[in-house]
Amino acid sequence: xxxxxxxxxxxxxxxxxxxxxxxxxxxxxxxxxxxxxxxxxxxxxxxxxxxxxxxxxxxxxxxxxxxxxxxxxxxxxxxxxxxxxxxxxxxxxxxxxxxxxxxxxxxxxxxxxxxxxxxxxxxxxxxxxxxxxxxxxxxxxxxxxxxxxxxxxxxxxxxxxxxxxxxxxxxxxxxxxxxxxxxxxxxxxxxxxxxxxxxxxxxxxxxxxxxxxxxxxxxxxxxxxxxxxxxxxxxxxxxxxxxxxxxxxxxxxxxxxxxxxxxxxxxxxxxxxxxxxxxxxxxxxxxxxxxxxxxxxxxxxxxxxxxxxxxxxxxxxxxxxxxxxxxxxxxxxxxxxxxxxxxxxxxxx
Numbered sequence: 001x002x003x004x005x006x007x008x009x010x011x012x013x014x015x016x017x018x019x020x021x022x023x024x025x026x027x028x029x030x031x032x033x034x035x036x037x038x039x040x041x042x043x044x045x046x047x048x049x050x051x052x053x054x055x056x057x058x059x060x061x062x063x064x065x066x067x068x069x070x071x072x073x074x075x076x077x078x079x080x081x082x083x084x085x086x087x088x089x090x091x092x093x094x095x096x097x098x099x100x101x102x103x104x105x106x107x108x109x110x111x112x113x114x115x116x117x118x119x120x121x122x123x124x125x126x127x128x129x130x131x132x133x134x135x136x137x138x139x140x141x142x143x144x145x146x147x148x149x150x151x152x153x154x155x156x157x158x159x160x161x162x163x164x165x166x167x168x169x170x171x172x173x174x175x176x177x178x179x180x181x182x183x184x185x186x187x188x189x190x191x192x193x194x195x196x197x198x199x200x201x202x203x204x205x206x207x208x209x210x211x212x213x214x215x216x217x218x219x220x221x222x223x224x225x226x227x228x229x230x231x232x233x234x235x236x237x238x239x240x241x242x243x244x245x246x247x248x249x250x251x252x253x254x255x256x257x258x259x260x261x262x263x264x265x266x267x268x269x270x271x272x273x274x275x276x277x278x279x280x281x282x283x284x285x286x287x288x289x290x291x292x293x294x295x296x297x298x299x300x301x302x303x304x305x306x307x308x309x310x311x312x313x314x315x316x317x318x319x320x321x322x323x324x325x326x327x328x329x330x331x332x333x334x335x336x337x338x339x340x341x342x343x344x345x346x347x348x349x
Contacts, residue, residue, distance in 0.1 A: 051302045055253055055333060059300040062235045062251035063335045066218060070294050074128030074343040075155040077211050078176045079186045081125050082347050091289040092126045096152045096217040097140035099240055101172040104215060106188035123186070126154050126215070127288035128344050131259055131277035140238050140245050143221040148257050149277055150219035151294070155343070156211035163208045167191030170243025173210040179203035188213065215240060224252045232303050253300045258317040262293030262338075269348035271340075276318065292345035295338045297321070305329030 016024075094105035105126030132138055132150035141150060156174055167173055168191070175187045179199035189195045191210070198207050217238045224234040233255035238247050262271025265285040271293040280286050297317040310327040315334045317323055325332055 048306060051304055051306070052331065055300060055302045055331065058251040058253045059298065059333050059335050062254050062298055062300070063296065063337055065250060066235075066296060066298075067337055067339050069153045069155075069216060069218075070129065070151070070296070070339045071342060072155045072158055073153050073341050074347075075158060076174060076176075076186070076343075077156055077161070077209075078178070079174065080347055081123075081186075090124050091287070092124050093130055093288060094126050094215075096130075096132065096138055096150075096215065096238070097245065098215070099243060099245060101170070101190045104172055104213070104240075106172065106174075106213070108184060108186055108188045123184075127291075128154055128341060129261070129291050129294060130154075130288055131261060131280065132217070132219075133277045138217075138219075140247075141217065141219045141221075142247065143223055143226050145220045145222050145233060145255065148220040148255075149259055150217055150257070151259050152215065152217045154213070154215050156213055161209040161211050164191060164196060164206075164210060167210055167212075168242055171241070172213040174213060175207055175210055178207055218250070218257070220254060220257050221249075224249050233301070235298070251300075253303050254298055255301055256297075256299040256317060256323055258297040258321050260295040260297075260318050261291045262295070262340075263290050264292045264345065264348060265290065267348050269345040271345075276320075289344075291341065292348065293338060293340045296336065298335045299323060299332060300335065301330040301332045306331055 092105035094103060098104045105124065107124040109123070130152040132141075132152065134147045134149050138144070138150065144150070162173075170190060172188060173191055173196070175189075175196045175198050177185050177187075177198040178201045181203050182198050184198065187196050187198055196210070199205060200207050219236060219238070221234050221236045223230055224232040232252050234252045235250040235254035235257065236247055237250050238245055240246075260274040260276060261280055262274050263280070263286060264270060265272045269292060274293075274295055275286065280288055280291070284290075295318070299315055299317060306329055309329050309331060311325045311330065311332055312327060313325060313332075315323045315325065315332065317334070
């Protein structure tokens with residue numbers, strides 16, 4: 001009798017127990033959590049690096065732009081005011097908010113009468129640099145931060161000159177005489193104007209070269225986009241262009257501006273001592289026309305706070321001007337630079 005072959009026994013397929021599955025899930029969650037923390041920290045570090053870089057860029061840009069403008073203060077092309085204007089009464093300190101070109105401190109009568117007892121008949125010119133003390137109310141400096149100073153910079157445009165035909169209405173231009181027979185060495189007027197009739201060296205051809213005069217006031221505002229009330233302190237500039245005042249943001253995050261002024265007391269073109277804005281008293285030699293240098297102090301901060309950061313340092317913005325920063329989480333940078341007014345100082349050397 002034949003026997004039925006026996007089949008091999010089936011073994012149970014290998015697998016994971018419930019405990020092993022739970023352990024694997026726990027390890028996976030830990031790994032994902034670690035990766036998430038690492039990614040979050042890297043993102044935070046990247047964001048912080050971008051904030052710091054942006055703050056430093058704003059600080060450098062504001063200092064560079066303000067330095068370049070102050071450096072050119074008192075530039076009037078081929079016109080040298082010092083030999084003509086020796087009486088301090090001929091220097092004016094006009095309203096920084098002046099829109100009317102006649103109110104911007106220039107008076108160039110034809111012909112000038114330097115010996116007249118009436119200053120209105122002499123050539124008059126505004127000072128190249130003029131400080132505005134903290135606390136002084138100036139109507140066109142909107143949202144100005146209390147305790148900060150402002151500075152007015154005046155000069156002619158430094159680029160290529162324009163022509164009479166290309167001059168724009170409601171802007172102030174200067175024309176310099178190149179003919180020795182002209183009764184005036186300079187004219188300042190809005191165009192079109194028949195008073196801009198000075199000539200070239202041949203004394204027969206009209207000098208068709210004009211330079212627009214600029215008056216720019218730099219100050220600290222409490223907001224960049226003030227319509228949205230963003231609360232970001234910003235360095236701003238006010239300038240009259242085409243008969244209207246225009247306010248533009250220069251660099252956000254600048255929260256304080258203080259200025260020292262270098263006075264030339266012996267007419268050699270070199271600053272003999274530096275004083276605060278209050279130190280330019282209007283009594284010789286502490287006069288605005290004697291300022292040949294400026295020391296700028298700008299305190300900037302980041303536009304966003306850094307979690308866990310507390311700044312307890314004390315910043316010195318000039319003599320007697322201390323700013324103790326609150327523990328508000330903003331990182332700050334103090335920028336200080338000294339600028340020489342090359343045109344004013346160079347003419348005195």
